[in-house]
Amino acid sequence: xxxxxxxxxxxxxxxxxxxxxxxxxxxxxxxxxxxxxxxxxxxxxxxxxxxxxxxxxxxxxxxxxxxxxxxxxxxxxxxxxxxxxxxxxxxxxxxxxxxxxxxxxxxxxxxxxxxxxxxxxxxxxxxxxxxxxxxxxxxxxxxxxxxxxxxxxxxxxxxxxxxxxxxxxxxxxxxxxxxxxxxxxxxxxxxxxxxxxxxxxxxxxxxxxxxxxxxxxxxxxxxxxxxxxxxxxxxxxxxxxxxxxxxxxxxxxxxxxxxxxxxxxxxxxxxxxxxxxxxxxxxxxxxxxxxxxxxxxxxxxxxxxxxxxxxxxxxxxxxxxxxxxxxxxxxxxxxxxxxxxxxxxxxxxxxxxxxxxxxxxxxxxxxxxxxxxxxxxxxxxxxxxxxxxxxxxxxxxxxxxxxxxxxxxxxxxxxxxxxxxxxxxxxxxxxxxxxxxxxxxxxxxxxxxxxxxxxxxxxxxxxxxxxxxxxxxxxxxxxxxxxxxxxxxxxxxxxxxxxxxxxxxxxxxxxxxxxxxxxxxxxxxxxxxxxxxxxxxxxxxxxxxxxxxxxxxxxxxxxxxxxxxxxxxxxxxxxxxxxxxxxxxxxxxxxxxxxxxxxxxxxxxxxxxxxxxxxxxxxxxxxxxxxxxxxxxxxxxxxxxxxxxxxxxxxxxxxxxxxxxxxxxxxxxxxxxxxxxxxxxxxxxxxxxxxxxxxxxxxxxxxxxxxxxxxxxxxxxxxxxxxxxxxxxxxxxxxxxxxxxxxxxxxxxx
Amino acid sequence: xxxxxxxxxxxxxxxxxxxxxxxxxxxxxxxxxxxxxxxxxxxxxxxxxxxxxxxxxxxxxxxxxxxxxxxxxxxx
Numbered sequence: 001x002x003x004x005x006x007x008x009x010x011x012x013x014x015x016x017x018x019x020x021x022x023x024x025x026x027x028x029x030x031x032x033x034x035x036x037x038x039x040x041x042x043x044x045x046x047x048x049x050x051x052x053x054x055x056x057x058x059x060x061x062x063x064x065x066x067x068x069x070x071x072x073x074x075x076x077x078x079x080x081x082x083x084x085x086x087x088x089x090x091x092x093x094x095x096x097x098x099x100x101x102x103x104x105x106x107x108x109x110x111x112x113x114x115x116x117x118x119x120x121x122x123x124x125x126x127x128x129x130x131x132x133x134x135x136x137x138x139x140x141x142x143x144x145x146x147x148x149x150x151x152x153x154x155x156x157x158x159x160x161x162x163x164x165x166x167x168x169x170x171x172x173x174x175x176x177x178x179x180x181x182x183x184x185x186x187x188x189x190x191x192x193x194x195x196x197x198x199x200x201x202x203x204x205x206x207x208x209x210x211x212x213x214x215x216x217x218x219x220x221x222x223x224x225x226x227x228x229x230x231x232x233x234x235x236x237x238x239x240x241x242x243x244x245x246x247x248x249x250x251x252x253x254x255x256x257x258x259x260x261x262x263x264x265x266x267x268x269x270x271x272x273x274x275x276x277x278x279x280x281x282x283x284x285x286x287x288x289x290x291x292x293x294x295x296x297x298x299x300x301x302x303x304x305x306x307x308x309x310x311x312x313x314x315x316x317x318x319x320x321x322x323x324x325x326x327x328x329x330x331x332x333x334x335x336x337x338x339x340x341x342x343x344x345x346x347x348x349x350x351x352x353x354x355x356x357x358x359x360x361x362x363x364x365x366x367x368x369x370x371x372x373x374x375x376x377x378x379x380x381x382x383x384x385x386x387x388x389x390x391x392x393x394x395x396x397x398x399x400x401x402x403x404x405x406x407x408x409x410x411x412x413x414x415x416x417x418x419x420x421x422x423x424x425x426x427x428x429x430x431x432x433x434x435x436x437x438x439x440x441x442x443x444x445x446x447x448x449x450x451x452x453x454x455x456x457x458x459x460x461x462x463x464x465x466x467x468x469x470x471x472x473x474x475x476x477x478x479x480x481x482x483x484x485x486x487x488x489x490x491x492x493x494x495x496x497x498x499x500x501x502x503x504x505x506x507x508x509x510x511x512x513x514x515x516x517x518x519x520x521x522x523x524x525x526x527x528x529x530x531x532x533x534x535x536x537x538x539x540x541x542x543x544x545x546x547x548x549x550x551x552x553x554x555x556x557x558x559x560x561x562x563x564x565x566x567x568x569x570x571x572x573x574x575x576x577x578x579x580x581x582x583x584x585x586x587x588x589x590x591x592x593x594x595x596x597x598x599x600x601x602x603x604x605x606x607x608x609x610x611x612x613x614x615x616x617x618x619x620x621x622x623x624x625x626x627x628x629x630x631x632x633x634x635x636x637x638x639x640x641x642x643x644x645x646x647x648x649x650x651x652x653x654x655x656x657x658x659x660x661x662x663x664x665x666x667x668x669x670x671x672x673x674x675x676x677x678x679x680x681x682x683x684x685x686x687x688x689x690x691x692x693x694x695x696x697x698x699x700x701x702x703x704x705x706x707x708x709x710x711x712x713x714x715x716x717x718x719x720x721x722x723x724x725x726x727x728x729x730x731x732x733x734x735x736x737x738x739x740x741x742x743x744x745x746x747x748x749x750x
Numbered sequence: 751x752x753x754x755x756x757x758x759x760x761x762x763x764x765x766x767x768x769x770x771x772x773x774x775x776x777x778x779x780x781x782x783x784x785x786x787x788x789x790x791x792x793x794x795x796x797x798x799x800x801x802x803x804x805x806x807x808x809x810x811x812x813x814x815x816x817x818x819x820x821x822x823x824x825x826x
């Protein structure tokens with residue numbers, strides 16, 4: 001008996017070809033065979049990662065385990081979410097079709113929109129977190145990146161996107177207010193704002209750590225600003241609209257800037273001008289953020305965004321190909337002793353919850369909910385395309401995170417800790433760093449000071465000791481992978497600076513766009529207060545723009561300065577705050593989703609958003625609790641605060657890693673700020689979740705509640721559901737082509 | 751016979767290369783925005799046929815002026 005696929009054509013207008021194709025029926029045998037093979041290969045890859053001991057694992061198995069899991073999850077779990085919760089109807093017009101103005105609302109080809117969405121969600125986050133988490137070994141990070149994405153991150157992105165698509169592309173803050181009421185909405189809005197500030201500050205700290213005392217890196221990054229200005233002027237005055245032309249010129253100039261950085265770093269004047277201290281770099285970054293916020297978009301932001309999009313897609317493909325061709329052996333253990341004891345130098349705390357905090361982007365990233373309720377829903381052609389774009393986009397980011405993890409675990413483990421332990425531990429020189437790292441009990445051959453120096457020289461840097469923040473480690477690993485594929489050791493320094501450059505480029509794109517978004521959030525909120533503040537609503541009021549930009553840049557700039565001067569190391573104290581903040585945002589997004597699912601009385605399937613929500617709350621609340629209340633100074637901000645206060649009260653002039661009374665004061669101040677921020681974040685999210693719980697109870701008692709979905713409007717366009725159209729969809733596409741030809745007489749479909 | 755087979759093979763490869771190159775060009779220009787202006791003109795012709803479309807330079811000035819006040823977030 002051969003089961004046939006049933007094809008149903010849905011029409012909204014008798015004069016038009018079908019606007020949707022519904023296909024039902026069992027999987028064809030060929031498809032089933034492919035999925036079976038994928039499942040078997042995935043199971044083998046997972047077994048190798050989980051069970052092989054004493055032998056080195058090849059990096060290729062990470063790629064297999066990840067990709068096979070993604071395929072199975074997309075085919076089965078995403079489909080379940082789609083059919084039980086989303087229930088897309090392609091005969092309904094999306095906001096893009098309904099409000100089409102060929103500007104912010106316009107139906108966009110799904111493949112192009114996938115690129116837009118991916119470029120907007122993926123940045124430095126999925127590259128940095130996994131590198132830091134590698135101190136716990138490769139296995140915990142791999143499991144979390146893949147499973148967390150499939151059951152958590154991708155579900156969040158997908159469901160927030162579908163919510164927004166049914167609500168005219170409304171933002172997360174607006175949807176929170178609509179679905180949770182005014183109080184919950186305001187709490188959510190404040191939470192989004194403060195979370196954004198901390199995210200920008202920590203990302204900026206990563207850039208500072210990557211560029212400090214590196215004339216080569218500073219020169220290359222500095223050059224991106226004149227390159228962007230040139231591109232902006234070119235597009236405005238010389239050849240408007242020739243975006244890809246100017247982007248290719250820009251990328252060529254960018255590569256030239258990387259090469260030229262090597263020459264400049266050799267000269268005396270280059271060393272003088274471009275060797276910047278961390279504090280100087282922090283001030284430059286703040287100045288840049290301010291300029292980007294008040295200058296017109298065409299001059300700086302838009303061209304940088306073109307470069308960033310182009311480089312993002314390009315480098316990630318390059319890295320994937322590099323790993324597949326080089327097939328490096330993994331150096332890290334599956335689970336390190338730091339994972340079991342929770343005393344690693346890169347970040348403190350036990351595996352639960354701190355591994356899940358350190359890797360936010362790539363597994364579950366709340367920031368994505370701002371993108372999925374921002375531009376993407378206004379460009380979606382068909383409701384069912386939310387699955388490849390929302391769920392599929394996140395799977396792709398998860399894959400980027402896996403590659404970053406691979407890059408960190410193929411580095412010599414001694415070198416990994418030389419680069420990632422804070423300067424207070426390594427002492428900052430190759431000799432002290434070698435002594436420190438050899439005392440960590442990593443096993444294998446001990447490292448010598450000479451090996452550390454030659455590793456630094458191989459990538460054209462003065463020193464690689466305590467280059468924390470993840471970016472230098474990733475760049476080092478990438479240069480190791482790519483130079484075995486292309487160019488050999490002669491090009492290692494180029495690849496290192498290439499990697500530093502693109503990470504800094506991504507981060508600066510987040511910093512400048514984020515500063516601008518936060519500035520508008522602030523001015524809108526001030527304007528809504530009313531009275532004389534109403535004037536802040538007018539975006540063309542320059543004074544308002546400047547005031548809000550100063551406030552926003554001042555807020556993240558202060559945290560950044562605090563991080564770069566922190567005697568405790570900065571990254572290891574601030575990065576947990578970054579992860580907690582990002583995942584608390586996810587808690588807000590998942591709360592909104594869960595409330596809507598309950599309001600629509602889909603009780604049987606409420607676990608789909610509730611499972612990641614409960615897990616996320618368990619992780620973030622445990623982490624916040626420990627950060628606030630832990631008596632262990634390495635983990636608890638306030639315990640550290642009290643320890644240093646006691647030292648000052650006892651009249652000590654040095655304590656722990658602080659070597660002067662000023663440093664003791666700095667630790668006391670920084671821990672107070674960090675501890676206070678932890679409390680604010682947690683309280684805001686608890687408020688939002690409690691309000692959500694109240695709405696859920698009310699809705700269940702009332703037997704369901706109305707949501708703010710827009711009424712249906714029939715669609716009058718057609719587009720396939722997935723990236724590759726099915727045979728039935730191709731036939732319908734041909735009907736539309738014929739229809740368009742008949743209507744215009746001559747025109748063909750572009 | 752083999753010579754002819756080779757020519758056919760070369761032609762097939764050339765066709766495939768052209769197709770891929772066209773695809774890459776279409777994708778890059780669509781992603782970065784080269785086609786946005788033409789789309790806008792087509793949109794105006796369809797929806798507001800009486801409106802005279804702006805020039806490409808004017809269109810991009812309007813687009814960027816709107817982007818000035820409607821910033822889009824970029825994720826970490």
